[in-house]
Amino acid sequence: MPVLHDRLEILSGSDDLAIYTFGTGTAKHTFCRHCGIHAFYQPRSDPENYSVNARCLDDYDPATMQPRRSFDGKHWEAAFATGGREWEAKR
Numbered sequence: 001m002p003v004l005h006d007r008l009e010i011l012s013g014s015d016d017l018a019i020y021t022f023g024t025g026t027a028k029h030t031f032c033r034h035c036g037i038h039a040f041y042q043p044r045s046d047p048e049n050y051s052v053n054a055r056c057l058d059d060y061d062p063a064t065m066q067p068r069r070s071f072d073g074k075h076w077e078a079a080f081a082t083g084g085r086e087w088e089a090k091r
Contacts, residue, residue: 002049008040 027044040052
């Protein structure tokens with residue numbers, strides 16, 4: 001879920017977050033230092049927004065939020081080699 005930088009407000013626990021960068025340093029991945037959940041990140045391809053993990057939001061209701069795509073982490077190289085079509089959700 002893309003969110004503009006000025007629209008994301010962390011109300012508590014910011015000291016419990018860690019940021020990981022690699023390569024160009026443009027993408028910034030934010031994780032919880034305790035449980036390791038990937039809360040949000042600034043994508044290299046969309047640096048003016050954050051991509052937020054909806055499961056980290058207080059009002060997250062999995063029954064009403066359907067994923068736009070599925071991802072098979074075990075076979076990700078094969079999925080990307082075919083243009084990612086195998087990991088897109090079937091509609």
